[in-house]
Amino acid sequence: xxxxxxxxxxxxxxxxxxxxxxxxxxxxxxxxxxxxxxxxxxxxxxxxxxxxxxxxxxxxxxxxxxxxxxxxxxxxxxxxxxxxxxxxxxxxxxxxxxxxxxxxxxxxxxxxxxxxxxxxxxxxxxxxxxxxxxxxxxxxxxxxxxxxxxxxxxxxxxxxxxxxxxxxxxxxxxxxxxxxxxxxxxxxxxxxxxxxxxxxxxxxxxxxxxxxxxxxxxxxxxxxxxxxxxxxxxxxxxxxxxxxxxxxxxxxxxxxxxxxxxxxxxxxxxxxxxxxxxxxxxxxxxxxxxxxxxxxxxxxxxxx
Amino acid sequence: xxxxxxxxxxxxxxxxxxxxxxxxxxxxxxxxxxxxxxxxxxxxxxxxxxxxxxxxxxxxxxxxxxxxxxxxxxxxxxxxxxxxxxxxxxxxxxxxxxxxxxxxxxxxxxxxxxxxxxxxxxxxxxxxxxxxxxxxxxxxxxxxxxxxxxxxxxxxxxxxxxxxxxxxxxxxxxxxxxxxxxxxxxxxxxxxxxxxxxxxxxxxxxxxxxxxxxxxxxxxxxxxxxxxxxxxxxxxxxxxxxxxxxxxxxxxxxxxxxxxxxxxxxxxxxxxxxxxxxxxxxxxxxxxxxxxxxxxxxxxxxxxxxxxxxxxxxxxxxxxxxxxxxxxxxxxxxxxxxxxxxxxxxxxxxxxxxxxxxxxxxxxxxxxxxxxxxxxxxxxxxxxxxxxxxxxxxxxxxxxxxxxxxxxxxxxxxxxxxxxxxxxxxxxxxxxxxxxxxxxxxxxxxxxxxxxxxxxxxxxxxxxxxxxxxxxxxxxxxxxxxxxxxxxxxxxxxxxxxxxxxxxxxxxxxxxxxxxxxxxxxxxxxxxxxxxxxxxxxxxxxxxxxxxxxxxxxxxxxxxxxxxxxxxxxxxxxxxxxxxxxxxxxxxxxxxxxxxxxxxxxxxxxxxxxxx
Numbered sequence: 001x002x003x004x005x006x007x008x009x010x011x012x013x014x015x016x017x018x019x020x021x022x023x024x025x026x027x028x029x030x031x032x033x034x035x036x037x038x039x040x041x042x043x044x045x046x047x048x049x050x051x052x053x054x055x056x057x058x059x060x061x062x063x064x065x066x067x068x069x070x071x072x073x074x075x076x077x078x079x080x081x082x083x084x085x086x087x088x089x090x091x092x093x094x095x096x097x098x099x100x101x102x103x104x105x106x107x108x109x110x111x112x113x114x115x116x117x118x119x120x121x122x123x124x125x126x127x128x129x130x131x132x133x134x135x136x137x138x139x140x141x142x143x144x145x146x147x148x149x150x151x152x153x154x155x156x157x158x159x160x161x162x163x164x165x166x167x168x169x170x171x172x173x174x175x176x177x178x179x180x181x182x183x184x185x186x187x188x189x190x191x192x193x194x195x196x197x198x199x200x201x202x203x204x205x206x207x208x209x210x211x212x213x214x215x216x217x218x219x220x221x222x223x224x225x226x227x228x229x230x231x232x233x234x235x236x237x238x239x240x241x242x243x244x245x246x247x248x249x250x251x252x253x254x255x256x257x258x259x260x261x262x263x264x265x266x267x268x269x270x271x272x273x274x275x276x277x278x279x280x281x282x283x284x285x286x287x288x289x290x291x292x293x294x295x296x297x298x299x300x301x302x303x304x
Numbered sequence: 305x306x307x308x309x310x311x312x313x314x315x316x317x318x319x320x321x322x323x324x325x326x327x328x329x330x331x332x333x334x335x336x337x338x339x340x341x342x343x344x345x346x347x348x349x350x351x352x353x354x355x356x357x358x359x360x361x362x363x364x365x366x367x368x369x370x371x372x373x374x375x376x377x378x379x380x381x382x383x384x385x386x387x388x389x390x391x392x393x394x395x396x397x398x399x400x401x402x403x404x405x406x407x408x409x410x411x412x413x414x415x416x417x418x419x420x421x422x423x424x425x426x427x428x429x430x431x432x433x434x435x436x437x438x439x440x441x442x443x444x445x446x447x448x449x450x451x452x453x454x455x456x457x458x459x460x461x462x463x464x465x466x467x468x469x470x471x472x473x474x475x476x477x478x479x480x481x482x483x484x485x486x487x488x489x490x491x492x493x494x495x496x497x498x499x500x501x502x503x504x505x506x507x508x509x510x511x512x513x514x515x516x517x518x519x520x521x522x523x524x525x526x527x528x529x530x531x532x533x534x535x536x537x538x539x540x541x542x543x544x545x546x547x548x549x550x551x552x553x554x555x556x557x558x559x560x561x562x563x564x565x566x567x568x569x570x571x572x573x574x575x576x577x578x579x580x581x582x583x584x585x586x587x588x589x590x591x592x593x594x595x596x597x598x599x600x601x602x603x604x605x606x607x608x609x610x611x612x613x614x615x616x617x618x619x620x621x622x623x624x625x626x627x628x629x630x631x632x633x634x635x636x637x638x639x640x641x642x643x644x645x646x647x648x649x650x651x652x653x654x655x656x657x658x659x660x661x662x663x664x665x666x667x668x669x670x671x672x673x674x675x676x677x678x679x680x681x682x683x684x685x686x687x688x689x690x691x692x693x694x695x696x697x698x699x700x701x702x703x704x705x706x707x708x709x710x711x712x713x714x715x716x717x718x719x720x721x722x723x724x725x726x727x728x729x730x731x732x733x734x735x736x737x738x739x740x741x742x743x744x745x746x747x748x749x750x751x752x753x754x755x756x757x758x759x760x761x762x763x764x765x766x767x768x769x770x771x772x773x774x775x776x777x778x779x780x781x782x783x784x785x786x787x788x789x790x791x792x793x794x795x796x797x798x799x800x801x802x803x804x805x806x807x808x809x810x811x812x813x814x815x816x817x818x819x820x821x822x823x824x825x826x827x828x829x830x831x832x833x834x835x836x837x838x839x840x841x842x843x844x845x846x847x848x849x850x851x852x853x854x855x856x857x858x859x860x861x862x863x864x865x866x867x868x869x870x871x872x873x874x875x876x877x878x879x880x881x882x883x884x885x886x887x888x889x890x891x892x893x894x895x896x897x898x899x900x901x902x903x904x905x906x907x908x909x910x911x912x913x914x915x916x
Contacts, residue, residue, distance in 0.1 A: 001446050001886035005525050013524060017449045020521040028513055028551045035556035035601055039563065039574065042597050048578055051592045158588065227590070231572045235592040238572035242563060 007275040022282045026289050033293050036243050040300065043235045053194045053236035055201045058112060062302045065108050066294065072101030073291045076284045083277050088269060095262045102255035109248055116229040117154040120146040122187060122218060123225040131214055132191045132204055144189040148182065157227050161220040184219045240301055247297060250290045257283050337451035338885050342458050343437030350429035353465060357420035360413045362844060363388065365837045367405040371809030372833035375816040399477055410807035411480035412497065418483025419501065422609065423508050424465050426747060429755055430616035432461065435519055435543045438762060441876035441883060442537050444528025444892040449521040457514035464507030471500035482805065487575030487598040491567045492582045502565045509558045516551040519543060530894035535913065537874045537898040538633065541640050542619030545647040546612050553608035560601035596661055603654035611650045613747050615643060617754030618685055621707045624761050625689055627872050628704040629696025630909050632899040635688040642681035649678040659727045660734050668727040675725035682718055686711065702776030706757030709784050710750060717745030720795065738798025741791045749787040764869050768881045769861030775849040782846030789839030793832035800829045809833045871910045873900050878912055
């Protein structure tokens with residue numbers, strides 16, 4: 001039994017089956033990301049004052065990543081076009097660049113994630129004096145690196161300060177050693193805070209460039225809340241990590257499919273070239289969509 | 305010499321042929337890519353979940369009825385659930401002490417009853433089972449457009465079902481926040497049931513996504529030659545629109561599910577407002593989230609989902625009615641345009657579930673208007689089906705009885721929805737038993753009756769044998785009576801102010817506990833709980849003949865004498881019985897519309913679509 005129109009287009013609709021399938025699938029993907037973007041709007045509009053984070057993402061790196069992804073979209077098209085004229089070698093070359101771009105994108109994104117996990121914000125019970133560049137300001141909210149026992153720490157939160165008792169299994173064997181409570185830790189504060197207006201923030205950044213940061217000792221008893229820049233820090237980071245994480249998964253999925261067609265699945269070029277070209281086209285359509293999502297994501301999350 | 309070679313090569317070809325068609329049991333029945341096998345897999349799994357969901361409800365009904373007893377007798381001691389009480393205690397532990405259902409367990413069962421019935425029983429039965437089995441046959445296709453995706457769709461559904469089922473047995477039990485899983489409640493309940501629920505939902509959503517893509521692509525691409533859009537049977541149209549609803553409405557819930565999972569697992573505050581207090585203490589969260597956001601995203605799926613539940617049922621009923629009145633459907637084009645209109649409008653009515661959330665009167669006014677508008681195409685469909693009966697020589701067989709009962713039952717369900725669509729009336733009726741009665745009339749005696757009719761109707765095509773007519777009629781009459789015994793009193797209870805989701809059936813709001821209270825629930829209203837319990841038990845008993853009939857008839861039912869025993873016009877009856885892998889002996893060429901019954905000048909009272 002053969003399913004009709006798997007490789008040749010149906011005369012009255014003008015397209016083959018999997019192309020209908022991928023467009024429908026992309027329609028549902030639009031709804032998926034659309035819902036998340038709507039959530040972004042609602043959360044941002046409803047955010048209480050001083051809680052919406054902005055200006056903390058690394059724009060140059062984000063821009064570079066955008067360029068990487070756009071490059072991959074171009075090579076996908078060039079690869080497909082090479083196949084159309086029967087140049088399998090050139091297709092292999094272009095599609096290899098696509099896959100490398102995908103990996104580069106994911107690598108850069110993980111670096112950005114790590115940078116965030118190393119940063120912390122601390123909410124204090126009372127105001128203290130901090131140096132912002134050359135001037136001193138009073139504030140109860142500080143962002144910056146957290147140092148404890150001589151190391152930069154990541155993923156710290158309020159709970160971590162209290163420590164945890166040791167955990168034993170049924171036979172009394174210790175499965176998790178106790179974590180002693182923290183009395184005090186050091187912060188290496190940034191000379192700015194995201195509650196500043198964009199102008200103030202840019203100014204503070206400029207002023208503090210090259211000025212050595214002063215460590216401050218913070219007592220755990222003074223801390224109202226402590227959080228690394230992780231999803232639970234604020235609704236901004238929640239939607240940031242969810243959106244970029246989901247997008248990253250799409251990049252990974254797309255890269256795996258393109259790699260499969262490029263490598264182990266390439267035998268089909270010999271047996272059924274038309275169907276093989278269709279596969280490349282369909283995976284390419286998905287890739288463009290993933291790219292398009294990023295084109296929306298970048299300005300919304302990095303720039304606005 | 306030449307003749308010998310010929311015979312030999314023919315024999316060889318035959319052997320190869322034979323070999324090709326002898327897949328192992330696993331490949332034939334478990335990992336099959338044949339749309340008919342997948343349809344049957346969906347059907348049996350969904351029926352099992354339907355039964356399971358019904359049993360959950362019986363346990364809850366016992367708990368409610370005991371509350372009604374406690375509202376009459378002083379110092380009443382709650383009795384354990386008969387038959388299964390001990391089993392529940394053994395399986396689930398502390399939540400069912402001495403076989404008595406705790407309020408926590410009631411909440412779990414309530415949430416899972418809704419989830420199972422909607423996502424694991426009705427949708428898979430209506431869309432997965434009937435859609436899979438019938439749609440490719442009716443459009444004259446050899447299979448679905450993507451057979452392997454089809455198989456994956458069933459497997460995702462199965463995994464999702466297993467996760468949901470397993471969640472009953474984890475410490476703390478299954479999800480307790482209702483099938484709607486409103487935040488912050490869903491996040492602040494300290495058990496892990498909700499996380500299981502969310503992961504299960506992600507699987508189920510992925511399953512229906514794959515299914516929807518496949519159905520729509522199949523209907524667009526694989527229609528037989530001559531099968532133009534206006535020659536499609538109405539059932540196919542209904543499934544087509546259903547496919548679009550699933551495709552576009554489910555992803556926002558998937559997004560919402562991911563966000564709630566983030567809230568539950570990673571401590572984010574997507575749906576948790578600033579200043580949220582849990583157990584009298586300020587919760588350790590960033591806050592700043594929006595509980596309304598969850599409701600918007602949930603109901604953006606939730607309302608189209610209602611039409612996912614009902615449209616396939618309407619399609620089945622249309623097929624059965626056309627066949628058993630022996631005349632064409634009245635207003636085929638109106639039916640098609642109405643079902644399309646429903647599809648579009650169903651995306652802009654969702655917030656009528658949220659009048660009481662304080663989202664604002666202007667928004668309420670908008671959604672009230674669209675809600676009234678969507679009732680128009682629904683009424684058109686029902687009217688067309690009613691008028692189709694006019695002047696027909698009706699055959700009252702079991703499928704037709706179910707289809708006929710569908711019409712008034714769905715009518716009651718639909719019309720009682722209008723007061724809920726008005727914001728002013730909804731103030732009083734919101735979250736009461738009136739709402740329960742309303743949507744159960746749509747889905748239980750509505751959709752389930754339609755699907756039951758569909759099972760009796762297509763059974764001869766699947767097996768080559770009829771189900772027993774006598775026991776079918778017993779099943780029908782019993783179900784029809786007791787469905788109404790169960791759901792009719794709920795309208796009255798709801799209007800009297802009985803709120804839903806109370807494990808003790810409203811004991812603490814009864815006049816017994818609060819003598820002289822204005823608006824307290826009187827003994828008459830409380831007593832209806834007992835009538836409903838009896839009705840529900842009897843309804844369960846009436847399904848026994850159906851279950852036996854279904855399995856007994858596979859081997860022992862009356863043989864169907866031809867491939868087209870009902871004398872039908874649509875293409876699924878033009879295949880061998882049961883249809884082989886690949887369906888048609890030769891590709892059908894369609895030359896006429898779907899319901900050419902009793903054409904003048906023909907010697908038979910039906911003319912199939914592929915016959916001149």
